[in-house]
Amino acid sequence: MSTSEAGAPATVIPIDDVGGRHHGAADATGKAPVVATAPPAAAAAPAATTTTTTAPRKTAGLPFFRRADRGSRCVALIDFVLRVAAFGPTLAAAIATGTSDETLSVFTQFFQFHARFDDFPALLFFMVANAIAAGYLVLSLPFSAVVFLRPQAIGLRHLLLVCDTIMVALLTAAAAAAAAIVDLAHSGNQRANWVPICMQFHGFCQRTSGAVVASFLAVLVFIFLIILAAFAIRKR
Amino acid sequence: MDGSKAPVSEHVETSKAAVLEVVGSRGSRAAGRGLAVVDLILRFLAVIATAGSAIAMGTTNQTLPFFTQFLRFKAQYSDLPTLTFFVVVNSIVAAYLVLSIPLSIVHIIRSRAKSSRLVLVFFDAAMLALVTSAASAATAIVYLAHKGNARANWFAICQQFDSFCERISGSLIGSFAAMALLVMLIVLSAVALARR
Numbered sequence: 192m193s194t195s196e197a198g199a200p201a202t203v204i205p206i207d208d209v210g211g212r213h214h215g216a217a218d219a220t221g222k223a224p225v226v227a228t229a230p231p232a233a234a235a236a237p238a239a240t241t242t243t244t245t246a247p248r249k250t251a252g253l254p255f256f257r258r259a260d261r262g263s264r265c266v267a268l269i270d271f272v273l274r275v276a277a278f279g280p281t282l283a284a285a286i287a288t289g290t291s292d293e294t295l296s297v298f299t300q301f302f303q304f305h306a307r308f309d310d311f312p313a314l315l316f317f318m319v320a321n322a323i324a325a326g327y328l329v330l331s332l333p334f335s336a337v338v339f340l341r342p343q344a345i346g347l348r349h350l351l352l353v354c355d356t357i358m359v360a361l362l363t364a365a366a367a368a369a370a371a372i373v374d375l376a377h378s379g380n381q382r383a384n385w386v387p388i389c390m391q392f393h394g395f396c397q398r399t400s401g402a403v404v405a406s407f408l409a410v411l412v413f414i415f416l417i418i419l420a421a422f423a424i425r426k427r
Numbered sequence: 428m429d430g431s432k433a434p435v436s437e438h439v440e441t442s443k444a445a446v447l448e449v450v451g452s453r454g455s456r457a458a459g460r461g462l463a464v465v466d467l468i469l470r471f472l473a474v475i476a477t478a479g480s481a482i483a484m485g486t487t488n489q490t491l492p493f494f495t496q497f498l499r500f501k502a503q504y505s506d507l508p509t510l511t512f513f514v515v516v517n518s519i520v521a522a523y524l525v526l527s528i529p530l531s532i533v534h535i536i537r538s539r540a541k542s543s544r545l546v547l548v549f550f551d552a553a554m555l556a557l558v559t560s561a562a563s564a565a566t567a568i569v570y571l572a573h574k575g576n577a578r579a580n581w582f583a584i585c586q587q588f589d590s591f592c593e594r595i596s597g598s599l600i601g602s603f604a605a606m607a608l609l610v611m612l613i614v615l616s617a618v619a620l621a622r623r
Contacts, residue, residue: 305578306578306579310576310578310579311576311578311579312570313567313570345621348621349617349618349621352613352614352617353614356552356555356610356613356614357610359552359555359556359559360555360559360606360610363555363556363559363560363563364559364560364562364563365563366560366563367559367560367561367562367563367564367567368563368564368566368567369567370560370564371509371563371564371565371567371568372567372571374508374509375509375568375571375581376579380506380507382502382506382507383506383507383572383581383582383584384582385571385579385581385582386579386580386581388579388580410556414552414553414556417548417552417613418548418549418552420617421545421548421549421613421616421617421620422545424617424620424621425541425544425545425620425621
């Protein structure tokens with residue numbers, strides 16, 4: 192019937208569209224036979240254009256939900272949802288660290304009585320990196336949406352993969368540096384004579400520890416995004 | 428006459444297309460092999476970098492000839508748990524990279540392996556996260572050792588332990604180089620996956 196595999200001008204005989212036109216107004220009944228003929232004709236673009244021109248009622252349905260695209264669209268949807276999910280922890284970590292500021296009511300001769308995140312360069316780097324990651328996630332949402340709408344945009348997928356990998360490196364570095372400093376603040380170091388400051392600054396410690404945990408959760412989501420992107424590129 | 432000419436010209440055209448296809452596929456196969464060879468080379472470099480870092484950090488040992496009342500007179504990497512973590516993670520990543528070299532060689536020979544490349548990407552991403560976190564945490568501690576922290580009253584131990592500090596600072600370089608190499612490996616694998 193449809194011999195359009197060779198890429199020559201297609202000679203598609205739209206049998207089912209004739210039946211569809213006879214059925215009348217119901218779009219659902221008209222769509223079903225068109226979708227059934229979609230897989231054999233899906234390989235050739237001329238076939239799609241002829242079916243769409245002969246059935247103008249179904250243009251909204253056919254190019255959007257081809258069976259061959261369903262897998263990669265599912266993956267692209269998961270990708271989009273994961274980006275939205277990773278945005279929360281990074282933003283929360285950045286804000287929590289940025290607003291950490293504790294002043295003690297007592298002061299001894301050894302301790303300063305004021306702790307802020309910018310007293311520790313690692314925490315400053317942590318806050319900046321989380322803010323960058325949150326901004327990147329917001330900016331990459333439209334690209335992810337375009338990948339969902341056009342599953343054949345492989346260059347865009349590659350761009351997202353490269354940027355995601357760089358972001359994983361940055362975010363992991365920031366989270367690990369902050370984790371090292373927070374761990375030192377919790378347990379100190381006897382050899383180097385570093386006193387655990389968390390004994391005095393409870394709120395500051397709690398806030399930064401929570402921010403570090405949230406950041407590591409976001410790192411996990413990012414790694415899953417990379418693997419998903421590699422999987423989707425392979426499928427195409 | 429026309430009937431006999433038409434099939435001949437069609438045959439010439441299809442054979443021309445077949446020749447072009449073979450030449451094109453040979454060129455693309457060579458490019459695929461080139462990618463796999465670059466992958467192997469990067470893995471070798473990353474093995475050297477991580478192993479060098481682990482060894483450089485693991486053999487730190489400095490004893491001062493004098494001692495004050497505030498500081499012990501001996502410094503090792505195991506005195507700081509973060510540096511221990513650094514040594515362990517670098518050893519793990521070096522071992523993983525050594526084990527992944529045979530798989531990379533297989534990819535040179537058999538360019539069509541899709542699922543093994545995907546497995547390699549998965550483990551490469553995990554190792555990237557590990558090595559980045561270890562290198563970054565060690566950097567934070569080394570920075571603290573160099574500069575100290577006035578607010579938290581943390582004293583800069585590098586003022587006493589010179590060679591220990593130099594050694595731990597230098598061993599970070601290999602780890603960060605391995606991180607950059609792993610990023611390139613992931614991107615390379617993605618390009619190779621998309622070429623089918």
